[in-house]
Amino acid sequence: MKLWLLIPCCWVSAVVAMDLMVADAQQEQGQRSPTLSFCQARFYEEDDGRLYCNWAVNFRYACFAWWPTNKIIPAGAKLSEPKVVGKCGNGEPVYKLHHY
Structure with a gap:
């Protein structure tokens, strides 16, 4: 398997993980959507x-x-x-x- 095929997958996984961490932090702090x-x-x-x-x-x-x-x-x-x-x-x- 070529390494350049794995880089986009890792980047997308990291972005999704960051979004989930931000959402969890907002829920813990009691923030709500407008x-x-x-x-x-x-x-x-x-x-x-x-x-x-x-x-x-x-x-x-x-x-x-x-x-x-x-x-x-x-x-x-x-x-x-x-x-x-x-x-x-x-x-x-x-x-x-x-x-x-």
Whole structure:
């Protein structure tokens, strides 16, 4: 077997091993991936470092949730300010929040 055939295999194996070590380190440190949440503007409230709203996984569900949810997002988890991304059928604006 020729040596030059083994070099790419070793390089790919090393890259995969590094990616796995980074992923393991992030999980041990409790880091999470950023996510998006949606809610109706009338329910959005910031109080005592917490964000309350009728949080939903997408725009459509935010329009159908007519009450605040039990999900509370820490204000420090915000990656951006809430942004209006559209309106429900009743005219209520819907916010999109990028957060951890």
